[in-house]
Amino acid sequence: xxxxxxxxxxxxxxxxxxxxxxxxxxxxxVVDIYTGGDPVPADVYRRLARARAVLHRADAVFSTxxxxxxxxxxxxxxxSLEETPPDVREVLELCASARDATGGWFDPWAMPGGVDPTGxxxxxxxxKALDALVGSGVTGALVNAAGDIACSxxxxxxxxxxxxxxxxxxxxxxVAVAEVTRSIATSGTYERGAHLVDPRTGLAGTxxxxxxxxxxxxxxADALATALxxxxxxxxxxxxxxxxxxxxxxxRDGTWSATPAFPFAAGGTPDExxxxxxxx
Amino acid sequence: MRRTPIxxxxxxxxxxxxxxxxxxxxxxxxxxxxxxxxxxAATGGTAAGSxxxxxxxxxxxxxxxxxxxSSSAGRRSATGTRSATGSVVNYNYGLMSVKVTxxxxxITSVTIATLDDGGNSxxxxxxxxxxxxxxQQAVRAQSASIQGVSGASYTSAGFVQSLQFALSKLGIx
Numbered sequence: 001x002x003x004x005x006x007x008x009x010x011x012x013x014x015x016x017x018x019x020x021x022x023x024x025x026x027x028x029x030v031v032d033i034y035t036g037g038d039p040v041p042a043d044v045y046r047r048l049a050r051a052r053a054v055l056h057r058a059d060a061v062f063s064t065x066x067x068x069x070x071x072x073x074x075x076x077x078x079x080s081l082e083e084t085p086p087d088v089r090e091v092l093e094l095c096a097s098a099r100d101a102t103g104g105w106f107d108p109w110a111m112p113g114g115v116d117p118t119g120x121x122x123x124x125x126x127x128k129a130l131d132a133l134v135g136s137g138v139t140g141a142l143v144n145a146a147g148d149i150a151c152s153x154x155x156x157x158x159x160x161x162x163x164x165x166x167x168x169x170x171x172x173x174x175v176a177v178a179e180v181t182r183s184i185a186t187s188g189t190y191e192r193g194a195h196l197v198d199p200r201t202g203l204a205g206t207x208x209x210x211x212x213x214x215x216x217x218x219x220x221a222d223a224l225a226t227a228l229x230x231x232x233x234x235x236x237x238x239x240x241x242x243x244x245x246x247x248x249x250x251x252r253d254g255t256w257s258a259t260p261a262f263p264f265a266a267g268g269t270p271d272e273x274x275x276x277x278x279x280x
Numbered sequence: 281m282r283r284t285p286i287x288x289x290x291x292x293x294x295x296x297x298x299x300x301x302x303x304x305x306x307x308x309x310x311x312x313x314x315x316x317x318x319x320x321a322a323t324g325g326t327a328a329g330s331x332x333x334x335x336x337x338x339x340x341x342x343x344x345x346x347x348x349x350s351s352s353a354g355r356r357s358a359t360g361t362r363s364a365t366g367s368v369v370n371y372n373y374g375l376m377s378v379k380v381t382x383x384x385x386x387i388t389s390v391t392i393a394t395l396d397d398g399g400n401s402x403x404x405x406x407x408x409x410x411x412x413x414x415x416q417q418a419v420r421a422q423s424a425s426i427q428g429v430s431g432a433s434y435t436s437a438g439f440v441q442s443l444q445f446a447l448s449k450l451g452i453x
Contacts, residue, residue, distance in 0.1 A: 019445075030428070142428060144428045147428075147429060147430050148430065149428050149430055151427075155427050161427050161428075162426045162427060163426060163427060163428045163430050164426045164428070164429045164430070165431055166431035168431070174429060178430070184430045186430040186431030187431075210431055212430055212431065
């Protein structure tokens with residue numbers, strides 16, 4: 001930022017070449033594609049269409065709000081797991097892996113009303129959508145599913161993805177800035193904070209105000225962030241022990257903890273951001 | 281209970297995903313608002329049940345769409361101060377666009393250029409709370425150099441998107 005000599009819109013411009021806001025899965029998913037300033041090849045739009053289809057299919061299969069979705073029918077016991085689409089079995093296997101990796105702090109089988117993979121699906125679908133976008137002509141791509149973000153490549157030549165972490169105590173604030181190479185997920189924040197359930201008690205609640213996880217796969221990062229929000233700082237070492245994953249927790253009073261290798265951007269730790277925003 | 285009806289509105293809106301949407305087949309499209317806030321306001325102030333879904337009985341969202349790129353080119357004055365207005369974006373409580381003024385590459389002010397929240401009183405109260413904060417933080421953190429906000433479902437994301445378009449017009453990274 002504050003790039004030295006001013007100039008017209010050039011290769012440093014941050015606006016994506018394709019920007020789409022897709023209402024799906026009960027929220028909005030932002031898709032940004034960077035092509036390095038070249039005209040956008042038609043093939044990129046074909047991949048964008050595939051990415052959108054991935055998101056809408058995930059919505060149709062996994063929605064617990066759509067009464068006739070396969071997952072809704074599975075939850076009501078109307079179909080067996082074997083009768084559901086392969087996507088459902090894939091996601092539940094990934095959920096089981098995440099449950100084991102988090103010592104049960106992420107547990108879709110402990111949700112009220114039967115198995116509920118919702119906490120995994122949004123990130124999983126966004127990751128699949130991103131994977132569908134990547135290809136020739138794309139120098140960078142990002143899928144932001146309501147604050148859970150998967151990215152690939154780079155938004156500008158050599159530049160990292162810089163993703164702010166929302167302040168759990170303020171609707172509009174930020175609390176940190178991370179450099180992200182693959183994905184980042186945050187759970188338990190101001191805007192969506194009331195939906196997390198502690199699998200050990202069955203009650204809604206979190207031990208930290210918000211929990212953020214970075215790592216190679218957004219579905220898993222999403223699940224880990226949920227576990228970290230519900231379980232609190234005792235889950236941090238579990239997250240840090242998983243290859244490629246790092247975690248950050250923020251308390252409502254602004255205190256925070258992070259795994260040693262959490263990828264804060266330069267000047268992006270909570271302390272530095274707080275100083276900056278205080279007028280420093 | 282620390283949650284206010286405003287928080288409930290956001291939660292309920294986020295869960296009300298079963299509504300039908302349509303989008304425009306344009307390169308850049310702004311979709312229909314995920315849900316009007318009116319229904320959420322009408323559900324009252326209790327947070328009970330929000331763990332899995334107080335949004336089940338919601339009215340359909342108004343079918344609002346807007347052109348995405350309101351392309352006004354960046355303007356440069358004789359003093360070196362420039363301004364540009366970003367695209368109109370959906371920010372969950374309506375549609376808004378952001379105007380940025382910069383001196384050189386330094387952001388000097390960020391304001392809301394257009395705001396259409398349908399006259400909803402709940403969303404207006406949210407606007408009054410959140411938008412000044414967003415403006416303040418964008419200027420102080422020069423947050424244009426971020427590509428997203430993790431954990432910010434709606435408002436901040438929409439703001440940042442419009443901000444990015446405005447800054448791009450000004451050639452500011």
